[in-house]
Structures are given as structure tokens and as C-alpha cells.
Amino acid sequence: MLGGQVAERPAPARSPAPFMVVGKVNGRDEAARAASPAEALSRMLEWLAADRDASAVWYLREDWPEPFTVIGRAVxxxxxxxxRCAHLFPLEPGAVLRGAMTARCGARLTLPEIEWLAPGAGMPCEYCLAKAGVCRNPRPLLEGGHR
Ligand SMILES: [Zn+2]
Incomplete structure (x- = not known):
């Protein structure tokens, strides 16, 4: 008998590399994982340096269980x-990204113009926050007389 250890799988551990970079370099299909948007960008730049006609896109892996929000501000x-406030860039699994990204508030930045931040760093963009509805503990209404 194969032992009594029932493989009760916990939720799969999150891969440290949620992003995929795919492209065509010197006529060959390339694919690489990236742990961060910055890593995805540097990989794409590497490919473009190797082949002027290279094409590359990146995306949050389509099997990632939920949308992923990255935070960045203009360099x-x-x-x-x-x-230079910190915008929220929501990424949907499998949605292909090219050279530019649009923040939740509508600000559009090209990848080389974005400085990526850790959550909590930088001065948050209030428009992004408002649209994200991330304020779980809303402040009491400061304006208006309702309650
Ligand atoms: Zn914003």
C-alpha cells in the first residue's frame, strides 16, 4: 500500500514570478518569467537590444487567480x-501589455517612465485610490451634513 499520506494540497503556493514576457527575437519565439514589471521590462529591452526587429509583450499569467495591482509613479x-504620486495599475490575468500602461485614474505612462514602488511607498494618487475603492474603513463624512 502506498502510505496513508493523503496529498491534501493546500492552495498552490504563489509563484514568485507572476509575469510572462513573450516575444520574437531573431526569428525565434522566446518566453520568460518575470517577478516584477521592472524585470519584464528589462527582459524586453534585452531582446530589443539583441534584435532591432524584436517584438515583445508581457502579461500577468493567465492562470493567476486574481487581478494584480502594481504600483508605480513617473520617474x-x-x-x-x-x-509624482503613486498610481495603481490593475492587471488582469492574461491581458497583454505592450509599452505603456494606464493607471486606474487614467494616467498613461510608458514603461521606461515608470518607477515601480512597493505597496505603501510614495504618495498615493488619490484618484486611483478613489476608483479602486480600497478605502475599507471610510472616514466619517467630513463634508455635507448627512449623519
Ligand atoms: Zn492615479
Missing amino acids: RGRVPESR
Whole structure:
């Protein structure tokens, strides 16, 4: 008998590499995993350096269980310092991304213009936050007289 250890699988551990980069480099199909958008970008730049005609896209793996939000802001010097707030970029599993990304608030940045941040870092974009509905513990209404 094969032992009494019933393989009760816990939820699969999250792979540290939720992103995929795929492309065509020197006529060959390439695919690579990436742990972060920054890693995906550097991989794509590598391919483009190797082949001027290379094409590449990246995406959140289609088998990722849920949408994934990455946080980034414009790199220094791109916009006035006061506007370098941290935008939320929601990614849907399997949705293909190219060179630019649109934040929840509608701000559009190209990949090389984005400085990626860890959650909680930077001054959050209030428009992104408002649209994300991430405020689980809403402040009491400060304006208006209802309750
Ligand atoms: Zn924003």
C-alpha cells in the first residue's frame, strides 16, 4: 500500500514570478518569467537590444487567480515633483501589455517612465485610490451634513 499520506494540497503556493514576457527575437519565439514589471521590462529591452526587429509583450499569467495591482509613479524629472504620486495599475490575468500602461485614474505612462514602488511607498494618487475603492474603513463624512 502506498502510505496513508493523503496529498491534501493546500492552495498552490504563489509563484514568485507572476509575469510572462513573450516575444520574437531573431526569428525565434522566446518566453520568460518575470517577478516584477521592472524585470519584464528589462527582459524586453534585452531582446530589443539583441534584435532591432524584436517584438515583445508581457502579461500577468493567465492562470493567476486574481487581478494584480502594481504600483508605480513617473520617474524623477518626468513630471513636477508634486505630481509624482503613486498610481495603481490593475492587471488582469492574461491581458497583454505592450509599452505603456494606464493607471486606474487614467494616467498613461510608458514603461521606461515608470518607477515601480512597493505597496505603501510614495504618495498615493488619490484618484486611483478613489476608483479602486480600497478605502475599507471610510472616514466619517467630513463634508455635507448627512449623519
Ligand atoms: Zn492615479
